[in-house]
Amino acid sequence: MGWKVLITDHVWPTTDPERAVLEAAGAEVIVAPNGDEDTLINLAKDVDAIMTCFAKVTGKVIRSAENCVAIGRFGVGVDNIDVATATELGIPVTYVPDYCVDEVSDHVLAMLHTWNRKIALFSQSVKTDGWGHLGLTMRIKRLRGKTIGIIGFGRIGQAVAEKASAFGLEILASDPITPKEVVESHGAKLVSLTELLEKSDFVSLHAPLTPATEKMIGSKELDLMKDDAFLINAARGPLIDEHALHDALSNGKIGGAGLDVMVENEPAKDHPLMKLENILITPHTAFFSQESTLELEERAASEVVRVYRNTMPENLVNKEVLDHPNPKRSLQD
Numbered sequence: 308m309g310w311k312v313l314i315t316d317h318v319w320p321t322t323d324p325e326r327a328v329l330e331a332a333g334a335e336v337i338v339a340p341n342g343d344e345d346t347l348i349n350l351a352k353d354v355d356a357i358m359t360c361f362a363k364v365t366g367k368v369i370r371s372a373e374n375c376v377a378i379g380r381f382g383v384g385v386d387n388i389d390v391a392t393a394t395e396l397g398i399p400v401t402y403v404p405d406y407c408v409d410e411v412s413d414h415v416l417a418m419l420h421t422w423n424r425k426i427a428l429f430s431q432s433v434k435t436d437g438w439g440h441l442g443l444t445m446r447i448k449r450l451r452g453k454t455i456g457i458i459g460f461g462r463i464g465q466a467v468a469e470k471a472s473a474f475g476l477e478i479l480a481s482d483p484i485t486p487k488e489v490v491e492s493h494g495a496k497l498v499s500l501t502e503l504l505e506k507s508d509f510v511s512l513h514a515p516l517t518p519a520t521e522k523m524i525g526s527k528e529l530d531l532m533k534d535d536a537f538l539i540n541a542a543r544g545p546l547i548d549e550h551a552l553h554d555a556l557s558n559g560k561i562g563g564a565g566l567d568v569m570v571e572n573e574p575a576k577d578h579p580l581m582k583l584e585n586i587l588i589t590p591h592t593a594f595f596s597q598e599s600t601l602e603l604e605e606r607a608a609s610e611v612v613r614v615y616r617n618t619m620p621e622n623l624v625n626k627e628v629l630d631h632p633n634p635k636r637s638l639q640d
Contacts, residue, residue: 309333309334309335310333310334310335310355310356310615311334311335311336311337311353311354311355311356312329312334312335312336312337312354312355312356312357312358312611313337313338313339313347313350313351313354313356313357313358313372314336314337314338314339314358314359315339315342315347315357315358315359315360315362315364316339316341316342316359316360316361316362317338317360317381318360318361319600319604322336322338322604324601324604324605324608325358325604325605325607325608326608328604328605328608328609328612329608329611329612332612332615332616334355334356334612334615337350337354339362342361342362342363344363344365344367344368347362347364347365347368348367348368348371349371351368351369351371351372351375352371352372352373353374354372354374354375355374355375355376355377355615356375356376356377356378356379356611356614356615357369357372357375357377357378357379358378358379358380358381358607358608358611359378359379359380359381359387359388360380360381360382361387361572362387363387363388364378364387364388364389365389366389366391366392368389369389369392369393369396369398370392370396375398375635376398376399376614376615376635376636377398377399377400377401377610377611377614377615377635377636378393378398378399378400378401379400379401379402379607379608379610379611379614380400380401380402380403380607380624381403381603381604381607382402382403382406382594382603382607383402383403383404383405383406383407384402384515384516384543385400385402385624386515386516386517386543388400390624390625393625393628394625394627394628394631396635397628397631397633397634397635398628398635399614399620399623399624399625399628399634399635399636399638400623400624400625401607401610401611401613401614401620401621401622401623401624402607402610402622402624403602403603403606403607403610403622404462404622405462406594406599406602406603406606407593407594407595407596407599407603408462408463408466409466409599410593410594410595410596410599411463411466411541411593411594412463412466412467412470413470414541414567414589414592414593415463415467415511415539415541415593416467416470416471416474418539418541418565418567418587418589419455419471419509419511419537419539419565421565421587422537422563422565422587423447423448423450423509423537424447425445425447427587428441428445429441446535446562448508448535450474450475450476451474451475451476452475452477453475453476453477453508453509454476454477454478454479454506454507454508454509455467455468455471455476455477455478455479455507455508455509455510455511456478456479456480456481456503456504456506456507456509456510456511457478457479457480457481457495457511457513458480458481458482458500458503458510458511458512458513458514458523459481459482459512459513459514459515459542460480460481460482460485460489460490460493460495460497460513461482461485461513463513463542464480464482464511464513465489465493467511467513468480468493468494468495469493469494472494476509477496478493478494478495478496479495479496479498479502479503479506479507480493480495480496480497480498480503481497481498481499481500481502481503482497485497500523500528501531504528504531504532505531505532505533507532507533507536508533508535508536508537509536509537509538509539510532510536510537510538510539511539511540511541512524512538512539512540512541512542512546512547513541513542514542514543514546515542515543516542516543516545516546520546521545521546522545522546522547522548523546523547524538524540524546524547524548524551524552525547525548525551526548526551526554526555529551529552529554529555529560529561530555530560532555532560532561533561533562534559534560534561534562535561535562536561536562537561537562537563537564537565538552538561538563538564538565539564539565539566540564540565540566540567540568541565541567541568541593542568543568544566544568544569544570544571544572545570547566547570549569549570549580552564552580553579553580553583556580556583556585556586557583562585563585563586563587564585564586564587565586565587565588565589566580566586566587566588566589567588567589567590567591567592567593568591569588572591606621610622614636614638615636617636617637617638617639618638618639619638619639619640620638623638
């Protein structure tokens with residue numbers, strides 16, 4: 308007897324890679340026409356598993372899926388899934404935490420260099436006004452000896468540190484969980500958030516989004532930064548208070564910012580931050596390469612298959628389900 312998997316949304320051209328994995332395991336794949344809660348509630352009623360990219364898998368969606376035995380995330384963070392409800396109902400939640408480490412860390416360094424070397428500014432000037440029209444009066448830093456502060460020193464933060472060190476940057480890290488010896492093994496110095504903000508020429512965010520980290524960079528934190536510092540966020544948009552950031556950028560409290568994520572998944576074109584010249588914005592593409600996306604699709608689908616077959620997944624988010632009195636799946640190594 309076959310089983311059904313609901314894919315709530317995707318941002319890649321096709322679902323062929325995950326579909327191949329799932330259908331080989333006997334599953335029927337259903338792709339939602341949109342990620343609205345009502346749509347997902349209706350479609351989830353008779354599925355055995357849910358896979359999601361950015362759509363919100365709310366408690367109502369999960370409770371409507373009475374046959375659901377697995378929820379898989381196409382990605383790293385799980386803040387769009389009501390993990391607490393899934394755990395309460397004994398449903399394992401999986402994710403793929405390490406598929407785009409190189410891509411995101413590359414993107415962070417690309418933003419840093421684009422800003423510091425004024426690549427976009429010079430390119431636009433040449434195309435618009437001709438060769439050498441723009442005077443060399445802007446601040447461009449020699450990177451060697453400057454400092455990058457990395458907030459959140461997990462897989463991606465560590466990769467940023469390794470790549471940044473090749474350019475001669477000194478590295479500071481702030482992380483309440485990662486041990487000092489791990490930080491130091493990557494050539495970084497573990498410091499408080501305050502010290503990191505005060506001393507860094509570049510600051511890159513790599514913390515997960517939790518109630519404790521939401522708006523962790525606000526007016527107070529921005530006031531601590533150097534007036535020519537550059538803030539990068541390729542993690543989660545709500546880590547930054549956007550009103551405070553707009554104020555800091557508008558009033559010269561910091562030099563600039565590079566955002567791959569914002570509070571809204573698809574902010575309006577007239578968003579106040581979009582109007583500022585001292586900001587670089589990319590549309591949540593730091594994770595993307597053809598290689599990373601293929602890996603993500605196949606691995607995320609394989610995790611759901613493992614759970615359906617009562618096998619322990621490689622990356623289980625809610626380990627509490629292992630002790631659930633009535634789990635939807637009894638996972639075995």
